[in-house]
Amino acid sequence: MxxxxxxxxxxxxxxxxxxxxxxxxxxxxxxxxxxxxxxxxxxxxxxxxxxxxxxxxxxxxxxxxxxxxxxxxxxxxxxxxxxxxxxxxxxxxxxxxxxxxxxxxxxxxxxxxxxxxxxxxxxxxxxxxxxxxxxxxxxxxxxxxxxxxxxxxxxxxxxxxxxxxxxVDPELHYPIPRPHRWDLGYLGTYSDDRQPTLERLLVRPALLWGEGRFVVAGSQYPEQIPWPANTGRIEHLAPESHREFYTAQRFTLNVTRRDMIAAGYSPSVRLFEAAACGVPLVSDRWPGLEEFFTPGVEILVAENEKDVLCYLRELPESERLGVARRARERALAFHxxxxxxxxxxxxxxxx
Missing domain, CATH: 3.40.50.2000 (Glycogen Phosphorylase B;)
Known part of the structure; x- marks a missing residue:
């Protein structure tokens, strides 16, 4: 055509x-x-x-x-x-x-x-x-x-x-065995409606766990946001740098916009990218999530900072890797x- x-x-x-x-x-x-x-x-x-x-x-x-x-x-x-x-x-x-x-x-x-x-x-x-x-x-x-x-x-x-x-583009997103720079990272452009969830699921865990390492990548964040001392900032990541960013994290965070939560069945491309890179996903909850990844099996759902810290500090390494492997298989097969x-x-x- x-x-x-x-x-x-x-x-x-x-x-x-x-x-x-x-x-x-x-x-x-x-x-x-x-x-x-x-x-x-x-x-x-x-x-x-x-x-x-x-x-x-x-x-x-x-x-x-x-x-x-x-x-x-x-x-x-x-x-x-x-x-x-x-x-x-x-x-x-x-x-x-x-x-x-x-x-x-x-x-x-x-x-x-x-x-x-x-x-x-x-x-x-x-x-x-x-x-x-x-x-x-x-x-x-x-x-x-x-x-x-x-x-x-x-x-x-x-x-x-x-x-x-x-x-997801499997030619750009795939696992790279490498040391982890961060325990939890997030990639996304700033938006007013996502910021409260980002505060709850990344900023508060960073404040409560001073030994942890966190990072937020994305453009248009207001300069006055007070990021914790253990939270790095990257202004912009070109698509070819996403793989290196994801694979440098032990876990990666997905945050959904308010309108997407209201409509449901609105997966973010970041979900599929991170999954294809073999990085376990931590996500807020939204209707239809289970159509794309099975909670507790292929994705970890967090309601608050306690859930996030539990995954970061208490989830056995074998299970962390298992969640990542199963999510990658699902993403490559269907997305x-x-x-x-x-x-x-x-x-x-x-x-």
Missing amino acids: KVVVVGLSITSSWGNGHATTYRALLRELARRGHDIVFLERDVPWYAANRDLPEPPYCRTILYQNLDELFLRHAPRIREADCVIVGSYVPEGIAVGEWVTANAGGVTAFYDIDTPVTLSRLRRGKCAYLSRELIPRYHLYLSFTGGPTLGALERDYGAPRARALYCS SAARRAQELEEYLNEC
Whole structure:
């Protein structure tokens, strides 16, 4: 197929999780024989932080504004077998209206932020998708599964809503035998709604266990946050550095955003990445978690700092390694980028 993707970014992973998702998925689609063009709005904050300016598996074209997009790329849209528009695309409503009016093949909206999108739609404050636009896409690809898929079809008029969860790239994420620098680490961009959970499940354990070693990696954290003395900070990690970061931890922490908890069935890509690296996961609790990893067997669930400290200080080493091994097996079997590419093909064939 000829596939055109209009997405937030594939060239820069700075401050977003979209780039790594697109990179792994499109690489696997290309391996399956598809011809792919990625159209990305050229914005200053990504221009200053391009860690993959020219992906080798697709043609990436930067555009400056809507006029340029509409005038230069209309033929591509008409001739493509499939056009996918991603969430958070600048002026995404106008982009979506143009795509659905002019595309000659299947049109799909790829929502990498489904719970956030639906929350904004309910408040009438979504800049990249409207209620009126949803029925015009042939396919709604959602990072969130479970009951949300039925709601998208029933309440929003999506002709087909299908889960296309985040995934892991096994070529980038795999175990590395090495000494551990940290007992517990966390990787994620700052958000107001995640911070209280991060305080509860990492900062408080660090304060209570002075001998422990902790680390938080991610951009946009306010400078005034008082991190404990035994908690390191890394401002930004490029995707190719994630493996080294995870494998330097005895355990890694997953924290879920409020909207994702409310919707359920919204796994973070960090879950699959860390699992593929063979690092045991400690996570907050959210509906649908057991669909991806079995609590107590493949993942450790923590409600408070006492749970976290119990895992860090009391879990036998054999069980720590067992949790990590079982999670890795599950992630590679069901949540690889190759699996997602196959699922996407199946959805497009439905259309």
